[in-house]
Amino acid sequence: MSALTREQIRSAILDTLCAIAPEIEPAGIAPGAPLREQIDLDSMDFLNVIIRLHETLGIDIPESDYAQLATLDSAVDYLARRNRAG
């Protein structure tokens, strides 16, 4: 798989969040603060975010790593790392 840029990953995450929580304003998301404190995401929504990211980016995300996707910044870091490793 070709390497994804951090910007591509960030934009894929924001697209996914907007698809699942249509009421959010992507520009208003604080990148360092927990997503689930800023966005109305229940556990099913969060699982759907993971599934969509897996589908669009082709990156496998084990359940034990879910905590690393807590904030926008940490999710970009994690997915960029997994993408390079993959």
Added chain:
Amino acid sequence: MPSLGADMEAGTLVEWLVKPGDEVKRGQVVAVVETQKGAIEIEIWENGTVDRLVVETGRKVPVGEVLALLRAPGEAVAAAPGAPARARISPSARQLAGELGIDVQSVQPALPGGVISRADVERAAAARKAAPAAAAKPAAPDWHAQMRKAIAAAMSRSKREIPHYYLATDIDVTVVSGWLAAENVKRGVAERLLPVVPLMKAVAVALRAVPELNGFWVDGAFRPSAAVHLGMAIAMRGGGLVAPAIHDADRKSLDALMADLRDVATRVRGGRLRGSEMSDPTITLSSLGEQGVEGLFGIIYPPQVAIVGLGKVTERAWAHHGTVAVRKVMTATLSADHRVSDGHRGGLFLAALARLLQEPEKLR
């Protein structure tokens, strides 16, 4: 107009999904109704052919009003195409209906298939007065207020009428948490189970031990339910909540429960629920652990007689096999109707729940 919950008095017909002459099957979605809890899909419970749509779209009608007339399979068309089927009505009742401006086709006789009497017409007139016809407003700005009103009505009624008793117990969920983590490692992202899924199954199976928690209080008596339809409390986007049914939860596999939960959660949070899901849960399960809540004591949703509350899973110092260990522990609670069961029986339910969670492989 079916009742879609204890708090519903009327609904607005938003859309017909069938037309006269269409064949319909039991369970088919035939219409969409706007209620205080949003748009709900209405199913039909008979096979047959649509004869006539009685209520036009945009009209608000009370619960119990006839929405459409159906011909049984094989039943001949009662009248020439285009002409409405003739209602069986006494001449005096027909005259009264004329005076009151009531469409006789919309009046239901007291006995199914019987002749419509003056009393039936008067009842229909009173119902219409209680819920005057109103045009449907697209995306009503006071939707949030309507939702709060619906919750207020149901919860006030519950607190007024149901003598609740409350029980709580801490359950060691280390085994089931470990089992689930190992199970999910084996699964692809889309096949993974949420932690609440084995808990749903255990709650549903534990109810078999204490059936007086599962059913309805109707007309001064308890009607137990043989089936366990678990009402899952799900927060709606923008506020409010609903608790649609996961049908036959005690008999479904964990994968089937997960699929059902995904389906209703997706529709609660973005789409539409079906009438049967709104009206037939036999008990409610509320899981607030995600919000970091350790325990909750729910208010029973009438006419149900119990609600189970699950808190978050926390690591605690816990006596285990004669030593103190760090274990994953969850507080489970039961609010139940004292007219139907006593604390002793409620305690047996929580004990059965705790026991079932020690052997998760048997919950599959």
